Amino acid sequence: MKKIFLLISGFCIAISAFSQIKTIKIEEKKKEIIPYDSLENINQYTKERHIGQTLYLMPTKENEQNGIQFYTSMEERERYGNYESLKGKYFKLIDVVKGNRVQDIYLQLIETDTQDTVYCRSYLSSDIEPFLTVGYFEKLQTKILGKRFVYMKQGNNPNSIRNIDDRKPRTDIPEGIIFEATDVVIDELYKEYDEHSYMSPTSPLIVLLSNVEHGKGFISHKEIEDSFLENGIFSSIRNFISHEEHERKLSEEKERKDLILKKFGATKGKLILEGKVRIGFTAEMCRYSWGEPRGINRTTGSYGVHEQWVYGSSSYLYFENGILTTIQN
Numbered sequence: 001m002k003k004i005f006l007l008i009s010g011f012c013i014a015i016s017a018f019s020q021i022k023t024i025k026i027e028e029k030k031k032e033i034i035p036y037d038s039l040e041n042i043n044q045y046t047k048e049r050h051i052g053q054t055l056y057l058m059p060t061k062e063n064e065q066n067g068i069q070f071y072t073s074m075e076e077r078e079r080y081g082n083y084e085s086l087k088g089k090y091f092k093l094i095d096v097v098k099g100n101r102v103q104d105i106y107l108q109l110i111e112t113d114t115q116d117t118v119y120c121r122s123y124l125s126s127d128i129e130p131f132l133t134v135g136y137f138e139k140l141q142t143k144i145l146g147k148r149f150v151y152m153k154q155g156n157n158p159n160s161i162r163n164i165d166d167r168k169p170r171t172d173i174p175e176g177i178i179f180e181a182t183d184v185v186i187d188e189l190y191k192e193y194d195e196h197s198y199m200s201p202t203s204p205l206i207v208l209l210s211n212v213e214h215g216k217g218f219i220s221h222k223e224i225e226d227s228f229l230e231n232g233i234f235s236s237i238r239n240f241i242s243h244e245e246h247e248r249k250l251s252e253e254k255e256r257k258d259l260i261l262k263k264f265g266a267t268k269g270k271l272i273l274e275g276k277v278r279i280g281f282t283a284e285m286c287r288y289s290w291g292e293p294r295g296i297n298r299t300t301g302s303y304g305v306h307e308q309w310v311y312g313s314s315s316y317l318y319f320e321n322g323i324l325t326t327i328q329n
Contacts, residue, residue: 038139042129047096055131059087060190060204063130071119074099080118144181144224148243151177160239161217179209281324
């Protein structure tokens, strides 16, 4: 009986120890405010980085059609004014907060005139915000106003320069024309879908351009921002480049031309400059003409060195001891 009692007592003690509930305090991590560098406007991906910044409610057709709403609180959804009475006003972004539903995200703002706290719903799926970050706008002005940009037509893409009078794409502007950026403004008649082009403008923020011969036009600010991407992934499909970059490229091309003509002579040099290769060319000549191959397959035997240079999916150059013997293109 004593043994049974001891077993039951031990079991109860074990149960008691096992069933003790413990607590721990896991505090919610404080929201980290990332310093704003004024290189981007507010959008669905950058909301938090704009906390503390002043925002301007853009007066556009798109915003009017979307029915932008402001509330005095998130819970009661009591409306604060309307878009017509608030467009063109400035707000300071205090926080980005979640609503009662998962998909509800609100911008907590202070209206600078009245110092009232208001909430504006911000959709997670929206890539275009109704606001313009003032710091970004000022940085963009400093970066481009008075600067010159060269139009570089890309294939059969529609001309990205629009007529200032009727918004239609300009079809009379050839490649290489130099425009000066005269102003950065908001297009009040902006709509996300543009009837004149399948390449709709990305935002109502536009850059006004001027050329003595071709007059005035406008483009999306994104076109000018892309013009500075000299070594970026999309640098090869830019519609504009800065005048400085254009001049530098012309200088580099002239230096390359002079070098090739001096090194290989007028006849072969002309072919190389035209991107052509001929049987009997050296490997060096082919590199100047076609650039570096995607791959080289090399075989070494008693006859010497045989190489296959691979360009693209169906272009090949074959060399025997460094001399081009076969062209497959």
